[in-house]
Amino acid sequence: MDVVTFTTLIAACARGRRWQLAVSFFGEMRAHGVAPNPRTFAVLLSACERSGQGQQALEVFAEMQGLGVAPNLRTYNALLHACAASGMRREASAAFAAMQAEGIAPDVRTYNALLRACRSRGEWEAALALFSQLKVCSSRLSLSGSSPAIHVSCPPLACLARYPV
Amino acid sequence: MLGTLYDHISEETRGITRGIECNRTQAAPGVSPNAITYTALFAVLERCGRWPLAMSLYCEMRRDHVGVDSRAYRALLRACERGGGEWHEAVELLRHMTHTLRGVGGGGGDGEMEVGLEVGFGEVREVQEEAEEAVQWRGEAAAEAEAAIAAAAEWGRRRAQAAAASTPSMMRAASTDGADDSLHPSAPPSAAAAAAAAAEVSVEYAVRHFYRRVFEPGA
Numbered sequence: 001m002d003v004v005t006f007t008t009l010i011a012a013c014a015r016g017r018r019w020q021l022a023v024s025f026f027g028e029m030r031a032h033g034v035a036p037n038p039r040t041f042a043v044l045l046s047a048c049e050r051s052g053q054g055q056q057a058l059e060v061f062a063e064m065q066g067l068g069v070a071p072n073l074r075t076y077n078a079l080l081h082a083c084a085a086s087g088m089r090r091e092a093s094a095a096f097a098a099m100q101a102e103g104i105a106p107d108v109r110t111y112n113a114l115l116r117a118c119r120s121r122g123e124w125e126a127a128l129a130l131f132s133q134l135k136v137c138s139s140r141l142s143l144s145g146s147s148p149a150i151h152v153s154c155p156p157l158a159c160l161a162r163y164p165v
Numbered sequence: 166m167l168g169t170l171y172d173h174i175s176e177e178t179r180g181i182t183r184g185i186e187c188n189r190t191q192a193a194p195g196v197s198p199n200a201i202t203y204t205a206l207f208a209v210l211e212r213c214g215r216w217p218l219a220m221s222l223y224c225e226m227r228r229d230h231v232g233v234d235s236r237a238y239r240a241l242l243r244a245c246e247r248g249g250g251e252w253h254e255a256v257e258l259l260r261h262m263t264h265t266l267r268g269v270g271g272g273g274g275d276g277e278m279e280v281g282l283e284v285g286f287g288e289v290r291e292v293q294e295e296a297e298e299a300v301q302w303r304g305e306a307a308a309e310a311e312a313a314i315a316a317a318a319e320w321g322r323r324r325a326q327a328a329a330a331s332t333p334s335m336m337r338a339a340s341t342d343g344a345d346d347s348l349h350p351s352a353p354p355s356a357a358a359a360a361a362a363a364a365e366v367s368v369e370y371a372v373r374h375f376y377r378r379v380f381e382p383g384a
Contacts (some may be wrong), residue, residue, distance in 0.1 A: 108196050115205035119212055127209040128218075131198065138197030 001032060007040045014047035019056065022047035036064075038072050045078035054086025061095075073104050080113035087120030108134070200226075200234045207240035219244040 006029040013022035026044055029036060041064045048057035061079050064071065071079075076099045083092035092114060099106065111134045118127040203226050210219040223241055226233060 106196070108199055108202060111196075111198070112201045112205050115202060115209065119205070119209045122209065122212045124209045124213040124215055124218075127206055131202070131206055131222075134196065134198050134202065 001029075001034065003029075003034050003037055003040060006034055007037070007043055010040060010047065011043040014043050014050055017047075017050045019047040019051035019053050023056070023060075036067070036069065038064075038069055038075050041069060041071075042074045042078045045075060045082050049078065049082035049085045052085050054083050054088045054091065057082030057086075058091060071099075071102070071104075073099075073107060073110075076104060077107070077109045077113060080110060081116070084113045084116035084119075087117070089117045089121055089123065092117040198229075198231065200232055200237050203231065204234075204237045204240045207237065207244050211240065211244035216244040 006025060009025050010022045010029075013019070013025060022044055026036070026040070029040070041060065044060050045057050048054070048060060057079055061071070061075070064075070076095060079095050080092050083089075083095060096106070096110070096114060099110070111130060114130050115127050118124065118130070203222060206222055207219050210216065210222075219241055223233075226237070
């Protein structure tokens with residue numbers, strides 16, 4: 001029983017939305033003296049997300065920091081998604097700020113989690129601001145030429161002309 | 166485009182978000198919005214009743230060739246539905262959707278997601294029947310409903326084609342049917358892709374919900 005075994009076990013619990021089982025396996029892992037890695041925490045946080053246990057996710061994250069495991073992009077994204085799933089916007093913002101303070105560059109999943117978090121209190125303006133920011137990041141790439149997307153032909157949608165892009 | 170979007174944001178919020186989040190953001194170049202991003206946005210806008218903005222974003226999504234999946238459509242339809250009133254546009258959007266969610270489009274591309282047809286034949290027929298009934302007692306909606314019924318029928322037909330194409334023997338039959346070659350997916354979907362499409366969240370809920378809203382406002 002090594003770290004990979006336990007992590008896979010916890011990942012399976014996450015997929016099955018059994019966060020309590022996931023946490024108990026984590027406890028067993030610790031009892032066996034197996035040191036968890038960032039991936040273990042990412043799947044544990046994902047178990048919390050899928051079961052809507054935002055508060056539990058924060059505790060898991062605190063435990064991770066207590067154990068001296070350095071969070072990476074993946075663990076932060078898992079935490080953000082857990083917060084978003086529970087409508088914990090404030091906590092998500094705090095986690096995002098912490099992430100940036102550590103110099104971890106966000107990716108599209110990070111933004112998706114933050115956008116999800118905006119829904120609980122209907123913060124559409126904040127959501128649009130985040131989206132604009134993401135668009136700015138993506139436009140930096142488009143100059144260097146992205147892979148050509150495959151077009152799906154579609155009939156003109158007349159009513160859409162009324163909505164300025 | 167960003168300017169127009171940004172116009173919707175109040176000066177106050179702009180200041181707040183700049184202070185809290187945006188200015189310190191240093192996302193790697195190449196990080197760009199995907200279908201999940203748009204779905205999340207549609208969900209936020211649905212909650213706030215800002216469906217015209219959602220439609221704008223849908224235009225942008227199409228223009229930037231971000232693959233639209235059934236979840237995104239579901240979120241967008243919900244936003245239109247919650248907005249209320251503008252059902253003409255929702256009907257048009259529905260027609261657009263039935264056209265887009267055909268076969269398996271693209272594949273392998275970064276921004277392009279595989280889109281599949283999720284609605285079973287029986288469910289399409291149910292929607293049709295529902296709409297046909299509605300037409301009888303609501304003349305006002307007749308033209309739109311007919312078009313939507315036609316779209317639903319087309320949708321069902323394409324689903325059958327996609328299913329046929331996933332089995333090798335029937336694939337030949339489908340490809341020799343060259344009458345509307347342009348409507349075929351560029352590549353026949355593999356069995357795995359078809360299974361993935363089937364596993365995806367069904368848009369059936371949105372369609373049925375939408376019809377109820379349009380044709381039975383009192384219900």
